[in-house]
Amino acid sequence: MWLSKNFRFSVLSSIAKFPPFLPIHNSLFCSHSQTSLNDEAVSQFNRLLHKRHVPPIFEFGKILGFLVRMKRYPTAISLIKEMELKGILCDHANLNLLINCFCHLDKLAFAFSVFAKILKRGYHPDAITLNTLMRGLCDKGEVKEAFNLHDKVIALGFRFNHITYAILINGLSKIGETEAAIKLLRSIQGRSAEAMEAKVV
Structure with a gap:
């Protein structure tokens, strides 16, 4: 990081003294902060x-996850x-x-x-993999391909969760297939109601 600790401390101290109405949270300051964090x-x-000794893979994952959250x-x-x-x-x-990353x-x-x-x-694709x-x-806009993936995955024995169907409903709505989106929503609601009744019985 190219700013020294003393300089950063003095800048932050000065900012703390600014009147509350000043727009100190400007894009330049935020941009610099993000860049510094990314560099770190x-x-x-x-x-x-x-x-010399390779750390556990999750140690790398924590840093990678941070970078992904920062886009x-x-x-x-x-x-x-x-x-x-x-x-x-990679695990x-x-x-x-x-x-x-590739999807974004x-x-x-x-x-x-x-x-x-x-x-x-040999990994078992989880909901995160499939939903992403x-x-x-x-x-x-490739909603048809999304449904094809859904069908193939179901045929392989994998299961989706409610987030998956929210994604599909949203996708249908985006391409103007409102009726299909409503139909899918009602179908899911019907299955949920049946599942609840089965639990009660």
């Missing part, structure tokens, strides 16, 4: 990467590539993060290649 995250990741998708992708080049294989959670960057082909990698490595892919397809 990348530095920490590189320190982990070059340790630094290209940075996260680059670091994951570095990690795997070092022979450190399921980190592969989910990678899918998330509209690189669905890459997202599905990561999905194939998840299956190849579904959202990626729906956000791009």
Whole structure:
């Protein structure tokens, strides 16, 4: 980080003395703070990467998760590539993060290649994996493909959750298929009611 601790402290002390009506939370200040945090995250990741004894994979995942939350998708992708080049294989959670990054960057082909990698490595796709892919397809307007994925996954024995169907309903609404969205919603509500009745019985 290029600002010294003393300088940062003096800046923050000065800001604390500003009258409350001044717009101190401006985009420049926030932008600098985010950039500093991102730089720190990348530095920490590189320190982990070059340790003599490889740290647990979740240590890398914590940093990658932070970068994804900060919407630094290209940075996260680059670091994951570095990690795997070092022979450190991503676990399921980190592969989910990678899918998330590619979906946000509209690189669905890459997202599905990561999905194939998840299956190849013997991981069981979870709701996060599947919902991320579904959202990626729906956000791009490829709702038909999202339903095709849904059908294929159901046929393989995997199950979706209520978030999945909310994504599909939202996707249908976005492309103007309101009637289909309402029909799907009512179908889900009907199944939920049946499930509740079954529990009571």
